[in-house]
Amino acid sequence: MAAATLTFSPITAAAAASSSLVSDRSISIRLPEFRGLKIKPRAASATQASRSVSRDPRRLGRGGRVVCEAQETAVDVPSVKDDTWQSLVLDCKLPVLVEFWAPWCGPCRMIFPIIEELSKQYAGKLKCLKVNTDESPSIATRYGIRSIPTVMIFKGGEKKDAVIGAVPKSTLTTCIEKFL
Numbered sequence: 001m002a003a004a005t006l007t008f009s010p011i012t013a014a015a016a017a018s019s020s021l022v023s024d025r026s027i028s029i030r031l032p033e034f035r036g037l038k039i040k041p042r043a044a045s046a047t048q049a050s051r052s053v054s055r056d057p058r059r060l061g062r063g064g065r066v067v068c069e070a071q072e073t074a075v076d077v078p079s080v081k082d083d084t085w086q087s088l089v090l091d092c093k094l095p096v097l098v099e100f101w102a103p104w105c106g107p108c109r110m111i112f113p114i115i116e117e118l119s120k121q122y123a124g125k126l127k128c129l130k131v132n133t134d135e136s137p138s139i140a141t142r143y144g145i146r147s148i149p150t151v152m153i154f155k156g157g158e159k160k161d162a163v164i165g166a167v168p169k170s171t172l173t174t175c176i177e178k179f180l
Helices: 046-051 070-074 085-090 106-121 137-142 169-177
Strands: 005-009 027-032 039-042 064-067 096-101 127-132 150-154 156-162
Touching: 046 064, 085 096, 085 127, 096 106, 106 127, 106 169, 150 169
Parallel strands: 096 127
Antiparallel strands: 005 027, 039 064, 096 150, 150 156
């Protein structure tokens, strides 16, 4: 993980006059870089772009939007819909891990990378799938999903176990190992 350096400069002389605790030293702190959120500028006309003095994304103000790109990390975990549920989950010979999620759910985005890792780690032993509860509410209702993320393990067409919430990889691994 890359790191960013943050430098704190001393307060100006006018502000410093009122406080005896102000030092004239700069302090540098290295912080880990966060890559989950990106600021994307809105499309602007050529005349607006040429008038822009600063291209610094932190100065976009109301013209920019913050976009979470964590959903892109789950590209290896296929989606299941109402029409494919029976064939992909219930009729599968392998145990199946199904994550119930929604795109607006922050904790769901947090565990996307963990589900993807588990999919790679247990390839050939376990099938990992995801169900968007906004697109397939009937599946979520059938299995009593009241909170997301919910991860369920199916084996032989039956629900065997469920884990609710954004949990560590070790918790999911323990749950998976019981059914392999």
